[in-house]
Amino acid sequence: MLTRITADGPVSGFVDDDDNETLSSNKGSGREVDLMDLAGHSYGITSDPLTQFAVIFSALIHDAEHPGVPNTQLVKEETPEAKKYQKSVAEQNSIHKAWDLLMTDEFQSLRQCIYTTEDEMRRFRQLVINVVLATDICDKDLGAERKARWAVAFADESPVNSTPAIDMDRKATIVIERKYRIVVFIEEVVQECIISPISYSSFSIYRLDSSFGCLPYHATLANLFALERKVL
């Protein structure tokens, strides 16, 4: 799939639709993770396959069609993408391009493997948007928001009117977002696992509880939600 959305054309070693097993697991890598044990440490985001795949998928597509210059340069050059997205330009463009491609007939079987209901699709999409946007480490507003969410989620005392369930979701949310660098790391390792025969640890990612709700996305994501309405 990624060979279709890289700016420089086909890249050898990338996975295609038929290779999604490679994405969903890293079998035989030497160290299997005990999900039951992890469940006790992941704030309710234990072992949902949809979330696991959303993180891997996000890792793979988060730089799709990256132009090779920072967002600030794209804004300075007033590229069509910069005019369209204004903030997190490359990240939003990557999401759009990858999502459009995922929605094509060619990847119908992959979609059916990822989600089977509208709710699952919406949750998958929300996760992908959040995780990919979290890879924008230069946007000060997004960074400040993440920092604030971390501070609240891991404060010594829960906020007023909070409940254990809300506390759990709050931690789950920011843990996923705080892994923005991990997302890049996963992408790199996935590519390395495919390109070179180096053995790596298996990934341990998480599940969001069904109570996990829509995150307060950046205002400039309105166009992404517009796309979502079109898809639905």
Added chain:
Amino acid sequence: MQHWQIYLHWNEKFFEELYHAFKTGRAEADPTKGWYKGEIGFYDFYIIPLAKKLDTCGVFGVSSDEYLNYAQLNRDEWEREGASIVEEFKERYYQKFPEHRYFSSLPAECS
């Protein structure tokens, strides 16, 4: 937070990307000037604190230690070897784009 060789592999790609942007007039700053120190700062103020946060939240379980150890080991190795590695990055870039060896940044419309 990853194996040293993986870090180097992608660090070089990032270097090449930014250096090429500079050489083709799409970036004002020459990344070769601060790459070595910049990476140390990235480890000290970004990667290692992030690895510690992962340890704090515990979401990776026992692997949290592994990420933090890799980050610290890579940081130390970069401190020892990074300066010469940047020179190697530059040389490989020039081998790939020999036309840029003797010219500094040109305005985009000239490239």
